[in-house]
């Protein structure tokens with residue numbers, strides 16, 4: 304029987320969420336073991352979009368407040384990480400331009416602009432840009448016949464550089480074990496079992512295994528979810544193109560398509576979403592390029608830009624049924640999300656929302672499961688509780 308190791312905190316999964324959880328715990332002086340079945344950053348966190356985009360600022364709730372706090376604080380957290388590791392994470396508060404494609408969108412835009420004024424604490428603007436859009440870089444004026452909305456809160460980070468910096472910090476503390484797969488969780492015994500038959504004992508077990516977290520957490524979540532899976536993986540693709548620019552362009556976002564300018568004359572374009580797929584989850588499918596062609600319509604300047612990278616990954620999508628939502632609702636007071644706000648209505652805990660917190664009924668088992676389009680912007684605070 305292989306030896307059992309032990310630590311204060313065991314983190315399963317070395318993606319953006321697991322590595323941040325480990326950084327917080329290490330900085331608080333705890334002993335930490337991070338295990339990843341492959342290599343750190345090789346899951347969904349290893350792509351190249353890195354868009355950090357706020358939820359719409361109308362119909363404000365605790366989730367939006369939490370995300371705002373995260374986007375507001377992320378630069379400081381990244382600068383600290385860069386200072387600790389010497390690795391530039393490619394962060395820039397670049398803003399975002401969203402084209403308005405029909406008249407009705409202008410009314411919605413005004414409501415959102417009022418929401419930003421009320422809820423973004425006067426720190427970041429959101430404004431209507433009247434047509435024709437000619438002064439905002441690369442958005443084709445014909446793609447925005449009714450103007451566009453620009454927000455100054457959105458930002459971008461280079462996911463691979465960001466992941467490398469976190470990996471450097473965690474591995475530098477001797478806390479990272481790659482090539483080690485957890486096969487079962489035994490929270491009552493404070494233990495996780497690995498594929499080689501060994502086990503790791505820990506006071507706190509953090510499951511940050513991306514979309515594969517649902518497999519590990521099945522015995523604990525499905526009873527709360529009317530017997531149904533608590534989530535699924537949604538596969539997506541992105542490409543990276545080479546395009547000379549001064550790195551002062553905003554993100555362009557429309558209807559699921561992102562164009563994200565990065566340093567070094569690179570631009571990331573994404574992304575697709577598929578519940579089902581053939582073959583390996585990370586094998587790029589050349590037939591799945593509709594998002595790219597739509598992006599070229601938004602930003603025709605990219606038409607001749609050579610594609611220099613292709614990437615596929617799977618992100619988690621929670622599918623909490625009402626029973627599960629009710630169970631999580633009971634835990635809300637202890638989640639980072641609600642800990643960050645005072646008297647706002649609790650987040651709706653809708654099906655696609657992230658979940659960061661203890662698994663109901665298992666104090667020592669923490670689930671860190673990201674949500675759509677939000678994870679990179681909030682990962683640095685998702686488990687800040689571990690730093691206390």
Ligand SMILES: Cc1cc2nc3c(=O)[nH]c(=O)nc-3n(C[C@H](O)[C@H](O)[C@H](O)COP(=O)(O)OP(=O)(O)OC[C@H]3O[C@@H](n4cnc5c(N)ncnc54)[C@H](O)[C@@H]3O)c2cc1C
Nearest residue numbers: 316318319320340346347348352354485512513539678679
């Ligand atoms: C095409 C695409 C574009 C995206 N664009 C953006 C974007 O612009 N902005 C944004 O915020 N988000 C974006 N996302 C979502 C984001 O990438 C994910 O939500 C995020 O990376 C999830 O991070 P994670 O740490 O939870 O999971 P992952 O990065 O997937 O890490 C999980 C890790 O756990 C390991 N693991 C799994 N099972 C086990 C096990 N049993 N034992 C040990 N280790 C295990 C895996 O090897 C992996 O390294 C995008 C996703 C996709 C697919």
